[in-house]
């Protein structure tokens with residue numbers, strides 16, 4: 514047991530009850546036994562005898578490295594490529610049903626409260642209750658800076674979304690910004706239905722339009738009522754702002770059913786949100802241009818549980834030349 518000869522100054526790892534790997538310095542507790550984890554340490558590493566073989570995956574990719582068992586400001590920021598590795602590893606565990614993020618004990622809660630946050634990534638996701646960002650990446654509190662709304666969009670309340678992303682990049686030093694859409698998105702489907710109804714109305718023969726107009730005004734109000742519960746609502750405004758996404762999806766597909774257009778619109782919407790961030794944030798553009806930060810898209814498949822990573826926006830290079838510093842609603 515060579516490691517015990519170095520008890521005064523060894524670095525060792527412990528697998529916690531929740532399955533996470535925490536890093537420690539100093540003499541290891543005597544009830545621990547040494548194993549070879551392959552981690553680069555100054556001395557041997559030891560884990561509890563209950564260390565199971567469920568972590569055949571490189572533990573450095575299981576969660577982000579964390580000196581206190583959770584990510585705090587005592588940890589170094591992760592690069593964008595490291596962050597993607599951790600997110601992908603977490604999603605693989607989620608798909609397998611082999612999740613390790615099972616809650617925090619008092620020590621880790623105190624560590625988070627007293628040492629501040631150093632999340633591995635910033636994620637903009639949909640508010641859909643079936644798409645909990647932390648869980649589908651098998652992440653713990655402190656691991657991901659999450660922003661969510663219906664449709665993972667910056668169409669309205671864009672100041673709070675963009676400003677929050679800027680905060681995470683500047684102050685929390687996240688290097689990966691991920692915009693995450695998902696299959697079966699209700700917001701995108703709602704916007705696609707609005708688009709299809711308007712498109713059908715616009716392309717109908719003129720006499721048919723006049724005949725409908727004369728018949729009743731109620732027919733117009735019934736369309737948004739079906740989607741939004743009333744003729745005038747904030748929800749309708751939100752969906753209305755997503756209609757261009759459906760329109761672009763329809764053009765790119767060359768037509769299709771409502772379901773086909775909505776499915777493609779999920780990806781179009783991811784790019785639209787990314788492009789908005791690039792267009793209206795000088796902070797994000799500078800970080801992306803310098804290579805310090807990456808802005809990528811992804812789509813979560815609700816059936817398989819897998820997240821498909823889409824990479825960078827095709828328009829990134831072009832949008833890095835934008836000159837706006839703040840979002841439209843905040844421009845004086």
Ligand SMILES: [Zn+2]
Nearest residue numbers: 639641698699
């Ligand atoms: Zn959604």
